[in-house]
């Protein structure tokens with residue numbers, strides 16, 4: 361099969377999930393979501409708490425029934441081809457509770473037994489650098505080791521598609537980087553990945569494309585580079601001035617050289633800027649001419665976080 365005729369790893373269309381709470385209130389968690397993950401791609405779903413990421417992922421994993429919409433993985437559906445799909449998916453849930461008394465090796469052996477074909481247990485442990493812990497009981501592992509074990513369990517069936525729901529939340533930097541290497545190696549061998557994350561550096565490092573989801577809807581989709589470029593500038597300048605904030609004229613600021621846009625953001629003025637060496641002198645002169653004094657100034661390279669703020673006026677993590 362050529363690249364174009366390969367079935368998509370994930371295709372969902374018009375996905376809707378409405379929960380009914382204990383108090384009989386309706387919560388629309390996913391609202392007409394369309395999503396495609398290509399074979400061999402790492403796709404990241406980003407969004408704030410409660411955006412609908414976990415609900416979406418659990419529907420795609422066949423763990424939760426949608427209220428409406430179509431879901432296909434490798435051109436197959438959960439209704440008709442559950443066995444086929446279970447053999448091809450690796451799943452690491454947001455919270456994994458594994459048996460406390462089993463050793464690391466026993467845990468992975470248990471998961472290996474669910475699959476007719478799969479990896480050698482030792483190889484799966486090697487992949488997540490847990491070989492030296494194979495005889496340790498689950499209850500004695502650190503948070504990072506537990507998370508890596510969950511990923512080993514997801515990998516031991518030699519899946520074609522890996523689901524990772526916030527795989528590195530709460531991990532130390534070294535464990536996070538180790539998991540990133542595991543994901544990149546899996547992708548390099550042709551695997552497809554759908555991951556959710558709160559970490560923008562993680563999305564930028566791992567994902568070929570990302571979808572930003574808010575209130576159950578996809579509000580932006582593209583490569584990290586495309587999304588960041590959509591801001592119109594690669595740099596963000598944030599500053600505060602002494603005196604009455606109300607008088608700051610955002611329109612005037614956005615006409616300064618190399619400034620693409622100006623907004624209020626968490627008590628500061630935030631400018632999206634093309635060239636710092638053009639924008640900064642002009643900004644300083646502008647503030648000076650207005651008879652004001654700068655009380656703070658910082659700059660950073662635009663990130664996916666800035667994309668989210670630009671789209672919604674909110675922080676990704678509040």
Ligand SMILES: Nc1ncnc2c1ncn2[C@@H]1O[C@H](COP(=O)(O)OP(=O)(O)OP(=O)(O)O)[C@@H](O)[C@H]1O
Pocket residue numbers: 379380381387388389407408409410411412413414415416
């Ligand atoms: N079982 C449930 N019953 C009622 N409402 C629910 C249920 N599960 C989730 N929700 C609601 O659906 C919305 C989406 O939740 P979901 O967990 O999918 O979001 P999320 O983006 O994964 O958030 P987080 O990053 O915090 O995990 C939220 O408003 C949540 O409160």
